[in-house]
Amino acid sequence: MIRRALDRLGEALLRGPHREFVLGDLEEGYERVASARGRLAATAWYIAMAFVSAYHLRAGGDRREYRRARRSSWFSEGLLDLRHGARFVVRRPGTAFIAFLVVALGVGVATFAFGVHYGMFVRGLPVDHPERMVDVTSTMPEAGVTSAGMSIDDFDDLRAAQTTMDDLAAWARTEVNVSSDGAPPERVNARLASASLFRLLEMHPMHGRLLTQTDESPEAPLAVVLSEPLWQRRFGGAPDAVGQTLRVNGEPAVIAGVLPAGVGFPAGGYPLIYIPVRSTLPTPDRRAERDYWVLGRLRASASIADADRELRTLAGRLAQSYPGTNAGVSARVVSFIDGQGPFAGRALLNLTAALMLVIAIANTTNLFLVHMLARNRELRMRLALGAGPWRVIRHAVGEAFIPIAAGALGGTFIASIALQWYGNRPLAAWEAYRIEAPHVLFIAALATAAILIVGTIAGITALRRNRSLSLSHGSRGNTRRDFSRLGYALVVGEIAFGGALLFVAGLMVKTAVNLRTVDYGFAIEDVVTGRVIVDSARYRTPEERLAFWSTFRRRVRALPGVRSVALATQLPMIRYHGWTSFQLDGEPPASAAEFPGANHSAVSPEFFDTYEKMLIRGRPFTEADGPDAEPVVIVNDDFVRKFFPDGKALGRRIRLGGPESEQPWMRVIGIAPHMWMDTDVDRFPEGLYVPLAQHDPASASIAVRVVGAPEDYVSPLRAVLQRLDPELPLADVMTMSELIHMRTTSYRRNGPRYTFLGAAALILSAVGLYA
Amino acid sequence: MSSPLGNFEQILLFAVLRCGDAASGAAIRDEVKHRTGRWISPGAIYTALSRLEERGFVTAEIGGPAPSRGGRRKKFYHLAPRGAEALETAYDQLTNMARGVLPRLRRLSRNEGSG
Numbered sequence: 001m002i003r004r005a006l007d008r009l010g011e012a013l014l015r016g017p018h019r020e021f022v023l024g025d026l027e028e029g030y031e032r033v034a035s036a037r038g039r040l041a042a043t044a045w046y047i048a049m050a051f052v053s054a055y056h057l058r059a060g061g062d063r064r065e066y067r068r069a070r071r072s073s074w075f076s077e078g079l080l081d082l083r084h085g086a087r088f089v090v091r092r093p094g095t096a097f098i099a100f101l102v103v104a105l106g107v108g109v110a111t112f113a114f115g116v117h118y119g120m121f122v123r124g125l126p127v128d129h130p131e132r133m134v135d136v137t138s139t140m141p142e143a144g145v146t147s148a149g150m151s152i153d154d155f156d157d158l159r160a161a162q163t164t165m166d167d168l169a170a171w172a173r174t175e176v177n178v179s180s181d182g183a184p185p186e187r188v189n190a191r192l193a194s195a196s197l198f199r200l201l202e203m204h205p206m207h208g209r210l211l212t213q214t215d216e217s218p219e220a221p222l223a224v225v226l227s228e229p230l231w232q233r234r235f236g237g238a239p240d241a242v243g244q245t246l247r248v249n250g251e252p253a254v255i256a257g258v259l260p261a262g263v264g265f266p267a268g269g270y271p272l273i274y275i276p277v278r279s280t281l282p283t284p285d286r287r288a289e290r291d292y293w294v295l296g297r298l299r300a301s302a303s304i305a306d307a308d309r310e311l312r313t314l315a316g317r318l319a320q321s322y323p324g325t326n327a328g329v330s331a332r333v334v335s336f337i338d339g340q341g342p343f344a345g346r347a348l349l350n351l352t353a354a355l356m357l358v359i360a361i362a363n364t365t366n367l368f369l370v371h372m373l374a375r376n377r378e379l380r381m382r383l384a385l386g387a388g389p390w391r392v393i394r395h396a397v398g399e400a401f402i403p404i405a406a407g408a409l410g411g412t413f414i415a416s417i418a419l420q421w422y423g424n425r426p427l428a429a430w431e432a433y434r435i436e437a438p439h440v441l442f443i444a445a446l447a448t449a450a451i452l453i454v455g456t457i458a459g460i461t462a463l464r465r466n467r468s469l470s471l472s473h474g475s476r477g478n479t480r481r482d483f484s485r486l487g488y489a490l491v492v493g494e495i496a497f498g499g500a501l502l503f504v505a506g507l508m509v510k511t512a513v514n515l516r517t518v519d520y521g522f523a524i525e526d527v528v529t530g531r532v533i534v535d536s537a538r539y540r541t542p543e544e545r546l547a548f549w550s551t552f553r554r555r556v557r558a559l560p561g562v563r564s565v566a567l568a569t570q571l572p573m574i575r576y577h578g579w580t581s582f583q584l585d586g587e588p589p590a591s592a593a594e595f596p597g598a599n600h601s602a603v604s605p606e607f608f609d610t611y612e613k614m615l616i617r618g619r620p621f622t623e624a625d626g627p628d629a630e631p632v633v634i635v636n637d638d639f640v641r642k643f644f645p646d647g648k649a650l651g652r653r654i655r656l657g658g659p660e661s662e663q664p665w666m667r668v669i670g671i672a673p674h675m676w677m678d679t680d681v682d683r684f685p686e687g688l689y690v691p692l693a694q695h696d697p698a699s700a701s702i703a704v705r706v707v708g709a710p711e712d713y714v715s716p717l718r719a720v721l722q723r724l725d726p727e728l729p730l731a732d733v734m735t736m737s738e739l740i741h742m743r744t745t746s747y748r749r750n751g752p753r754y755t756f757l758g759a760a761a762l763i764l765s766a767v768g769l770y771a
Numbered sequence: 772m773s774s775p776l777g778n779f780e781q782i783l784l785f786a787v788l789r790c791g792d793a794a795s796g797a798a799i800r801d802e803v804k805h806r807t808g809r810w811i812s813p814g815a816i817y818t819a820l821s822r823l824e825e826r827g828f829v830t831a832e833i834g835g836p837a838p839s840r841g842g843r844r845k846k847f848y849h850l851a852p853r854g855a856e857a858l859e860t861a862y863d864q865l866t867n868m869a870r871g872v873l874p875r876l877r878r879l880s881r882n883e884g885s886g
Binding site: 007014017018020021022023024025026027028029031049052053054055056057 | 795796797800812813814815817818821837839840841843844845846
């Protein structure tokens with residue numbers, strides 16, 4: 001039984017003139033090995049010998065013969081097909097060029113879309129095993145919140161208790177005032193980061209060192225790490241910056257190190273300062289401050305589901321231990337990339353790319369189809385001379401080869417330029433846009449598929465047409481009439497696709513145009529804005545801070561040409577920390593999750609004047625609404641519509657904060673018009689305004705309405721602040737028009753992108769019609 | 772005259788010579804394995820020997836079918852005069868080169884081996 005199977009194997013494997021002798025030797029050898037070491041050993045011996053012998057027989061003279069024979073048929077025929085293809089390019093340069101163009105466009109767009117998709121969702125963080133990186137967030141299932149930040153105390157507890165991850169890291173976005181002797185103070189984007197962040201992301205310093213565990217101790221001197229652009233800007237790239245001392249929010253901080261160019265989290269490429277999260281004793285309500293974002297690295301043995309299950313359990317325990325802040329709060333673990341979503345436009349981009357590709361292939365097929373049908377006579381000749389259908393199809397594939405392969409190269413070029421353009425901005429740490437090995441594979445697969453599809457369809461259709469025609473019947477035929485039903489289907493289909501694409505592009509462009517011409521509901525001309533943040537190290541009491549705001553406002557007001565000045569924690573179109581939960585008097589919500597929320601801004605008197613808006617009803621804030629006066633509030637009409645459906649808002653009472661709030665009740669004294677409190681999206685327009693003097697903010701924006709060009713007031717503004725406090729920077733200085741321009745960037749960017757896609761689709765459709 | 776034979780071919784030709792009239796593929800294989808410890812696949816033997824046959828160094832003769840081989844025939848090889856001449860040349864060249872230096876060679880290789 002076994003013997004026979006082995007024999008079969010040997011016969012199947014071994015070829016050539018020595019087959020018989022080798023098989024004989026194997027059989028003899030088998031018996032000998034079997035009698036010496038048993039059947040099993042003999043079987044293994046036979047199999048090994050058969051394979052090695054087969055290799056040697058082929059690698060020797062026989063193999064060469066075999067290959068030569070094959071090459072003479074396959075290879076030379078393939079070469080012949082290619083030569084036909086080359087002749088086609090020479091004879092019909094126009095058709096070949098259009099095919100090239102169409103394929104280049106199709107492959108270019110598809111590869112660009114693939115590149116964006118790959119660079120954004122597949123590649124992951126530049127670490128070992130990026131697939132193990134996970135995103136950890138708080139969730140509040142009852143309130144429908146699926147992803148929120150985490151408090152630093154929850155983070156510490158979860159990190160200590162969990163077992164499914166190597167480590168966890170927390171980071172938060174913030175901004176700080178940075179000053180040092182001999183340079184003007186500036187406002188700098190900052191990241192509060194646990195030391196584990198650098199380890200987890202496998203970052204290495206360019207100079208000095210990164211943050212370590214000891215930097216997290218409250219007793220340790222404050223150490224910071226600079227991003228490369230900040231280091232360049234502030235120290236001109238001097239390596240001796242490491243070890244120097246800055247003042248961060250007034251506190252001395254030693255520069256521990258500098259990150260390499262382009263490296264940073266969540267994005268590199270812009271000025272950033274990293275500050276360690278220092279472990280201070282938790283305060284009772286600090287768990288409610290969910291400011292931190294958390295990422296982790298799974299252990300090799302754990303899955304995302306394991307980690308998710310574990311963290312849910314641990315979060316459940318925290319909810320029991322700290323019901324005041326953590327009731328209803330759970331945790332969620334997803335893959336890091338999934339945690340960065342949802343990404344609008346992802347599906348649209350892929351769909352667009354797929355459609356473009358279909359159109360490109362359809363058009364190319366049509367071109368070759370027409371070309372093949374036009375050569376009916378030649379085809380019939382070839383068939384008459386004995387060429388099989390297989391041969392005809394191969395011929396068509398050979399003709400398609402050169403234009404499509406060249407088109408794929410051209411498409412790669414287009415895609416690499418488009419990707420470079422797309423990545424020409426500070427990128428998140430997990431993004432990268434360039435042609436890499438997977439892209440080349442993708443393009444090669446596309447091109448191969450295109451060549452086969454185009455050649456096969458053109459060849460088969462031509463053959464089928466041919467079978468129904470006799471040799472005598474019409475020497476040329478009418479190619480238009482011969483044009484197959486398939487051809488018409490392709491053209492109709494692609495015009496539909498092209499139309500759909502243009503429709504999408506049109507919508508995008510329309511949105512972009514709308515945003516530019518929209519009525520923002522307030523005056524945007526003649527207003528210059530900036531932002532000031534006082535540090536608690538030097539401004540310790542509410543009185544000191546209020547005095548600063550008041551003096552600052554008075555001095556700016558006194559500048560020549562200034563018509564009005566407003567301070568506000570949140571200006572129209574800018575959201576910093578402008579969302580608050582609140583409670584309506586007499587309507588206590590059933591649970592913590594049901595507390596309503598609204599935009600919220602603490603504003604000075606003259607705020608509405610500065611934007612040339614009148615209150616709909618009631619009165620604006622005045623200097624009399626100070627810290628000791630009755631707490632008051634102004635709500636906007638969207639707020640009234642949503643929370644006071646009876647329209648009677650004046651005189652009602654509102655309290656900021658959640659269920660355990662100790663904030664005073666505030667009386668509604670005015671109703672303001674809609675003023676874009678929720679940036680450009682305007683999805684949550686409800687908002688309320690409170691007097692700046694009653695709310696002690698640490699930061700405020702300033703808006704100044706002036707006579708003449710607002711740009712001219714930037715340096716006088718800075719000078720006022722400089723005289724008042726040389727340590728404080730004026731940040732985000734820009735005119736209101738610039739600010740709006742900045743806020744609508746994404747739409748203005750997407751508009752042209754889709755216009756480009758639409759135009760490409762139009763060109764492709766036009767080619768389809770032409771063909 | 773330089774040797775037209777490679778090392779493997781020399782070994783094969785010596786094995787053919789040693790086996791005499793019984794120089795079948797399997798016997799040659801056993802002989803090489805027995806004397807040199809070298810492990811050769813049947814396929815390699817036949818391809819190499821057929822190259823030597825093409826060059827006129829060996830002649831081949833096909834024997835009768837044997838039951839131990841599943842009724843398959845054997846192929847026997849004999850050293851042809853050209854092959855004998857080439858093998859002799861190769862051997863002479865090697866022994867002439869080796870004469871008088873073997874003790875040193877052994878010493879060196881042992882030192883290499885131990886050091």
